[in-house]
Amino acid sequence: MSTWEAENPKLGGLPDRPRVVSWGAGVEQCGLVRVKARSGVLLVLPKPPPRESSLGFLFVPPYRVQGWSMAGEQTCVMVPELDLCFDIGQCPRAALAAKHLCISHGHMDHIGGLAYWCSQRYFQGMGPGSIIVPAAIAKPIANMIESYRALEEQITPFDLIPLEPEQEHEIKNNIYVRAFPLEHTVATSGYAVVEKRSKLREEYVGKTQDELRAIKDSGKEITRILEVPLVAYLSDTAPCAALVRNDVRKAQVVIAECTFSEPDHLERSKVGRHLHLDHIIEWLGVLECEKLVLIHGSRRSNVIEARKRLRQLVKPEQAEKVEFLMDHRTNKERYERQLYEAQKAEAIRTGGRMPPPPRPPMRPRGPRV
Numbered sequence: 001m002s003t004w005e006a007e008n009p010k011l012g013g014l015p016d017r018p019r020v021v022s023w024g025a026g027v028e029q030c031g032l033v034r035v036k037a038r039s040g041v042l043l044v045l046p047k048p049p050p051r052e053s054s055l056g057f058l059f060v061p062p063y064r065v066q067g068w069s070m071a072g073e074q075t076c077v078m079v080p081e082l083d084l085c086f087d088i089g090q091c092p093r094a095a096l097a098a099k100h101l102c103i104s105h106g107h108m109d110h111i112g113g114l115a116y117w118c119s120q121r122y123f124q125g126m127g128p129g130s131i132i133v134p135a136a137i138a139k140p141i142a143n144m145i146e147s148y149r150a151l152e153e154q155i156t157p158f159d160l161i162p163l164e165p166e167q168e169h170e171i172k173n174n175i176y177v178r179a180f181p182l183e184h185t186v187a188t189s190g191y192a193v194v195e196k197r198s199k200l201r202e203e204y205v206g207k208t209q210d211e212l213r214a215i216k217d218s219g220k221e222i223t224r225i226l227e228v229p230l231v232a233y234l235s236d237t238a239p240c241a242a243l244v245r246n247d248v249r250k251a252q253v254v255i256a257e258c259t260f261s262e263p264d265h266l267e268r269s270k271v272g273r274h275l276h277l278d279h280i281i282e283w284l285g286v287l288e289c290e291k292l293v294l295i296h297g298s299r300r301s302n303v304i305e306a307r308k309r310l311r312q313l314v315k316p317e318q319a320e321k322v323e324f325l326m327d328h329r330t331n332k333e334r335y336e337r338q339l340y341e342a343q344k345a346e347a348i349r350t351g352g353r354m355p356p357p358p359r360p361p362m363r364p365r366g367p368r369v
């Protein structure tokens, strides 16, 4: 007699090609599943673990916005074109490649993977990345990484860059990350990524090189700095002044939390100091971005319902701006359309064969954010 038969005397022998026949409510709660043996006897086996969902992905030319974000679980959002990652609740493999990591605050769903990120980058010979953190929590963060050094008995390198509100750190030539304060239950920073371009002053446009050199030699400044906001990141926050900053409002891509979307969850958002869809709707009136990527939805929020409410309450061009990072199906369909448009443009340019059109969007069904 097998161990199975000994432990399950009423169920009979092991199934030959078992087949799942039902998901009884009580059985499912216990993490078990009924399977039917060849003999027709019902057996009860453990359920396999749930599959991890893949990273959310959006292409907002020229930026990819990718990552995973669920309120209270983990948030980690990467913009590979900027070598930048925002928060690291857990550390997906793709996040290791980011050279710069901005931490918004010390809640575990935003910082839990930090020590792992440092250690894995070291292990894989990737060199220390820069960790940009709110100055108010730099000390405990340093202490945490130091503790892991002791635990692992290795000198894991790390480059901590504390930023006070409005301080900046250059991450690429002329591209800076600027910190600004958010209003959450703990010290929290948002980040604006801005490019600083040197532009000739209006009054000198049209002058020859020799004339410009002469003006410069006389001690006058012939250029001015033009600031172009590229990306803004606002993690956990209540509605606050940061929402109407120029480097946020005018950023090409704004990545922001929206933890709650159901109308009766407004009170919860106030208690946890989070953004609610109602706040986003109001905010859209002043946002000039090309895309607003919403993250940090709670598992109770339904993205389909959220989109429906958005379409009912804002202008169509404003609703068009909004994407949900974890709405895999919509984002996949969007990417397929982008691929099709790119292939079509190339076919027209080269006189080649036209690509087949993408599949029509599927019937909306609710992935939950």
Ligand SMILES: [Zn+2]
Binding pocket: 071, 072, 075, 107, 109, 110, 236, 296
């Ligand atoms: Zn959070």
Ligand SMILES: [Zn+2]
Binding pocket: 105, 107, 184, 236
């Ligand atoms: Zn938080």
